[in-house]
Amino acid sequence: xxxxxxxxxVVNALVRTLKDQHVARKxxxxxxxxxxxxxxxxxxxxxxxxxxxxxxxxxxxxxxxKQLSTGVATALPPCTNMMKDSMGLPCVHVIxxxxxxxxxxxxxxxxHLQWHLQPIATLPPLDPCLQIQEPDAIQPRGxxxxxxxxxxxxxxxxxxxxxxxxxxx
Numbered sequence: 726x727x728x729x730x731x732x733x734x735v736v737n738a739l740v741r742t743l744k745d746q747h748v749a750r751k752x753x754x755x756x757x758x759x760x761x762x763x764x765x766x767x768x769x770x771x772x773x774x775x776x777x778x779x780x781x782x783x784x785x786x787x788x789x790x791k792q793l794s795t796g797v798a799t800a801l802p803p804c805t806n807m808m809k810d811s812m813g814l815p816c817v818h819v820i821x822x823x824x825x826x827x828x829x830x831x832x833x834x835x836x837h838l839q840w841h842l843q844p845i846a847t848l849p850p851l852d853p854c855l856q857i858q859e860p861d862a863i864q865p866r867g868x869x870x871x872x873x874x875x876x877x878x879x880x881x882x883x884x885x886x887x888x889x890x891x892x893x894x
Contacts, residue, residue, distance in 0.1 A: 770832035813837020
């Protein structure tokens, strides 16, 4: 026995949970726009503070501190774009370019959209209820319901002697 009421309860619970998570995320993003840690107020981040998530900027600081602030001029290995492809953050080569240019601040376009704090105006909001689809119909096994015609047998046997006698009389 299947109860459709259970499905409605689950869908409503999912919708409530998603709305609560959305509200919580909005609060975190608004706080990130307003609360600016002092260590992020440097020339390298001048154009991106308040526009890019602080978590991304802290990661960029870690990369800069580990890779570039050794004080010894060492050649960087060739760029493989691994950081850009995997995390959506500028790699150490981009940071080095901006630091060597002495003019530079990272740009918002250097970061993947997932790190942007500003809403993306081109995308409409998603309604989670529209994402729920009907389940796929499965093909039942066995004879289809309502089928009445049986297949004609193609291999017929020879009648026995008794059946031949009865048929001839």
